[in-house]
Amino acid sequence: MxxxxxxxxxxxxxxxxxxxxxxxxxxxxxxxxxxxxxxxxxxxxxxxxxxxxxxxxxxxxxxxxxxxxxxxxxxxxxxxxxxxxxxxxxxxxxxxxxxxxxxxxxxxxxxxxxxxxxxxxxxxxxxxxxxxxxxxxxxxxxxxxxxxxxxxxxxxxxxxxxxxxxxxxxxxxxxxxxxxxxxxxxxxxxxxxxxALGGPKALAATKQMLRRAPAESMSADFSEMLRLSAGFFASAEGQEGITAFAQKRKANWVP
Known part of the structure; x- marks a missing residue:
């Protein structure tokens, strides 16, 4: 072998x-x-x-x-x-x-x-x-x-x-x-x-965002990005990150 x-x-x-x-x-x-x-x-x-x-x-x-x-x-x-x-x-x-x-x-x-x-x-x-x-x-x-x-x-x-x-x-x-x-x-x-400080799902989504094709217009781009942003603010990962920041502790995903 x-x-x-x-x-x-x-x-x-x-x-x-x-x-x-x-x-x-x-x-x-x-x-x-x-x-x-x-x-x-x-x-x-x-x-x-x-x-x-x-x-x-x-x-x-x-x-x-x-x-x-x-x-x-x-x-x-x-x-x-x-x-x-x-x-x-x-x-x-x-x-x-x-x-x-x-x-x-x-x-x-x-x-x-x-x-x-x-x-x-x-x-x-x-x-x-x-x-x-x-x-x-x-x-x-x-x-x-x-x-x-x-x-x-x-x-x-x-x-x-x-x-x-x-x-x-x-x-x-x-x-x-x-x-x-x-x-x-x-x-x-x-x-x-x-x-390692970044949320795993947020990092994956950010990578997708960075390589996305340009939108047809700035208005369409803002609309798409607003949906993405709102979804993560409401997500379990986003809420954990916000809570950890307020409580001055590490988020639960930090090794």
Whole structure:
């Protein structure tokens, strides 16, 4: 039986999904894709999980598709066909997802970073959209990456394949924070601690709201958002949060 390439554990309401395939720089092999999907599903189905952290072993977060497996047209197509489901699982996860990068991300790995709600990287981490340099198109990852990136930066970096650092990744909207390597875990903990304070249903609904399609008019938008707001003010979760605030205590969902 093949060794596990993705580890899953839950501590204090935080599900940590760790890519552990350093021999190929955590490339998205068929086995790793399947195990990553399983970990994301487990986290989404577990009501005790409040935050998901995407982590990695080795010096590289994720190098993208496993090109050794993608050597033939059929194998390459299979990998590309399976990858959107992974990005969609991360993007639509009802539980907030934080990506922790101690090292580089390339191609599909950057798509994963963009799909996460929060992304934190060591200042030494680098990024690149290398697809055009091997004669392919960064098509699938564009679905998660383009909503994050400034348009000028997207044109430049998608077309040139140039490597850029974590500070620039922050400046163009790809990641949230770049910190010294020694401070990476503390910065991830800072975000997970804040996310755990939010009501689980409110967080899931807020994620849906953030990715909703524009309404036909401002009036229609206000109408829809008023219904959403009123529903949560009247909900058991909303009432518990309001009561906890008034009583100066933690809400019952805080780990």
């Amino acid at each position: 093949a060794d596990e390439l993705v580890h899953y554990d839950v501590t204090g309401g935080v599900a940590r999904i760790t890519l552990d395939s350093p021999h190929n720089r955590n490339a998205l092999s068929a086995q790793l894709r399947a195990e990553l999907r399983d970990g994301l599903s487990r986290a989404a189905e577990d009501e005790a999980v409040r935050v998901v952290v995407l982590d990695h072993t080795g010096p590289v977060f994720c190098s993208g598709m496993d090109l050794k497996e993608a050597g033939g047209a059929a194998a390459g197509a299979q990998g590309v066909n399976e990858f959107p489901a992974i990005l969609e699982q991360i993007w639509t996860s009802p539980t907030p997802v934080v990506a922790r990068l101690a090292g580089p991300a390339r191609a599909g790995g950057v798509g994963i970073v963009a799909a996460a709600d929060i992304a934190v990287a060591a200042e030494s981490a680098t990024f690149a959209f290398t697809e055009v340099r091997i004669g392919v198109v960064p098509a699938v990852i564009s679905v998660t990456v383009l909503p994050r990136l400034l348009p000028r930066a997207a044109h430049e970096l998608f077309l040139t394949g140039e490597t850029f650092d974590a500070r620039r990744a922050v400046a163009i909207g790809l990641i949230n924070s770049a910190v010294p390597a020694d401070d990476l875990d503390a910065e991830v903990d800072r975000y997970t601690d804040m996310l």
